[in-house]
Amino acid sequence: MRHGRASAASGFFAGAAIVLGALVLVSQLPFLAGARGQLRGTLAPFEAGATAVESAAGQALSVFGDIATLRSENRRLATDNGQLRAQVAALQAAGAENAQLRRDLQFERSFGHRLVAAQVIGRGPDAFTRILTIDRGTADGVQPGMSVVTGAGLVGRVREVSARSAAVQTVADPLVRVNAYLVRSGLEGTVSGGQGPLRMDVQARANVVASPGEWALTSGIGGGYPRGIPVGQLTRFDRREAATVQYAELAWANDLSQLAAVMVVTDFLPS
Amino acid sequence: MTTLAQVALLAGAALLQVTLLGRLDAPLPTPNLVLVLVVGRAWLRGGGAGMRWALAGGLLLDLAGIGPLGAHALALVCAAYAAGALAASFQNDARVPWLAALGGAAGAAVYGVVLLGLADSLGLAQVSLRAAVPLVAGGVITTALLVPITALVMARWAGQRPVVVHAW
Numbered sequence: 025m026r027h028g029r030a031s032a033a034s035g036f037f038a039g040a041a042i043v044l045g046a047l048v049l050v051s052q053l054p055f056l057a058g059a060r061g062q063l064r065g066t067l068a069p070f071e072a073g074a075t076a077v078e079s080a081a082g083q084a085l086s087v088f089g090d091i092a093t094l095r096s097e098n099r100r101l102a103t104d105n106g107q108l109r110a111q112v113a114a115l116q117a118a119g120a121e122n123a124q125l126r127r128d129l130q131f132e133r134s135f136g137h138r139l140v141a142a143q144v145i146g147r148g149p150d151a152f153t154r155i156l157t158i159d160r161g162t163a164d165g166v167q168p169g170m171s172v173v174t175g176a177g178l179v180g181r182v183r184e185v186s187a188r189s190a191a192v193q194t195v196a197d198p199l200v201r202v203n204a205y206l207v208r209s210g211l212e213g214t215v216s217g218g219q220g221p222l223r224m225d226v227q228a229r230a231n232v233v234a235s236p237g238e239w240a241l242t243s244g245i246g247g248g249y250p251r252g253i254p255v256g257q258l259t260r261f262d263r264r265e266a267a268t269v270q271y272a273e274l275a276w277a278n279d280l281s282q283l284a285a286v287m288v289v290t291d292f293l294p295s
Numbered sequence: 296m297t298t299l300a301q302v303a304l305l306a307g308a309a310l311l312q313v314t315l316l317g318r319l320d321a322p323l324p325t326p327n328l329v330l331v332l333v334v335g336r337a338w339l340r341g342g343g344a345g346m347r348w349a350l351a352g353g354l355l356l357d358l359a360g361i362g363p364l365g366a367h368a369l370a371l372v373c374a375a376y377a378a379g380a381l382a383a384s385f386q387n388d389a390r391v392p393w394l395a396a397l398g399g400a401a402g403a404a405v406y407g408v409v410l411l412g413l414a415d416s417l418g419l420a421q422v423s424l425r426a427a428v429p430l431v432a433g434g435v436i437t438t439a440l441l442v443p444i445t446a447l448v449m450a451r452w453a454g455q456r457p458v459v460v461h462a463w
Binding site for chain 2: 044152
């Protein structure tokens with residue numbers, strides 16, 4: 025009996041593996057990219073709804089957080105009421121948002137590219153891919169390959185698009201490579217993501233050493249990204265004598281867990 | 296649990312995964328809630344039941360991710376099969392609830408290896424061993440920690456003793 029059940033489970037496994045394997049192979053065919061993006065777009069409204077609920081819950085929790093933090097002060101300020109605390113929390117959130125929007129606006133003016141603002145409505149489903157889902161798609165002029173930035177620097181690149189949403193593969197994704205250069209030393213290399221800080225494989229040059237604090241900007245080499253977008257700040261540089269490639273670590277200019285709004289560069293497509 | 300409740304549970308887990316959990320800044324890698332549920336199900340109800348959840352939950356995750364459709368579903372089906380096979384070998388063992396951690400670790404390892412293997416073999420990425428090991432190991436730890444608790448809750452919810460059901 026048990027043997028029969030094991031055979032049934034093995035049969036189910038074999039069948040599912042064959043069907044799913046075929047689906048994996050078929051769905052990655054280039055001419056199906058559009059259909060794949062549209063299919064993925066069906067989940068976007070649910071993600072947007074869940075993000076809105078999460079945001080509302082976060083605001084409510086921030087009020088409780090304020091209550092806990094200010095408990096001792098509340099003894100002195102007994103006249104303070106819940107409405108005031110809620111207002112303070114809301115103003116703090118609005119202030120932070122204003123600061124980011126002001127920074128983004130300043131960035132847009134100085135950046136020199138056409139940008140479309142987007143809200144982050146979802147994130148990657150696993151630890152292996154660091155992606156974001158944004159609420160802009162082909163209807164807003166967003167196309168696969170376009171760079172995504174914030175006022176702080178490079179976020180990543182649009183991978184798949186539906187009419188009203190797009191998936192952005194971030195720089196922190198272990199599968200992404202970005203060509204960059206260090207501003208002071210002029211050393212060039214390739215930045216890759218993964219667990220922890222960004223890694224940069226730097227092409228060594230005789231008597232040139234990079235120092236912590238240097239900024240890495242996109243080099244534009246390879247035509248994947250516009251030149252000059254900040255990627256991260258150098259935190260560690262391992263110089264190995266006689267090695268052609270030096271290892272460096274960067275603190276990413278953005279924080280994936282904090283990203284709520286981004287901008288898509290709509291007038292630059294990879295060559 | 297009705298079919299509708301099962302679908303709602305998996306859809307809720309997938310939505311939580313791609314919204315709230317992605318924002319957590321925890322010291323350990325973010326757990327994959329769908330993987331935890333699938334492995335918990337396979338541990339309690341056998342590989343067949345786990346694989347059915349893996350199909351549904353995996354396709355939902357595929358819709359939220361990038362790359363080819365079916366990759367998460369395939370990786371989850373493999374994880375459920377491995378966890379179910381392991382659970383069957385521990386039938387009638389009194390330590391079963393805590394051995395579920397073993398099922399979680401095995402399921403997460405299989406899931407990670409299959410996903411990264413697919414990305415590598417399809418030419419979507421060049422996955423180095425140095426990058427892959429910490430990613431898979433992180434998933435193994437968080438899943439191994441969460442599966443026993445999930446299996447206990449699922450067993451209580453279903454009004455069962457937390458032992459392996461002979462459904463393999």
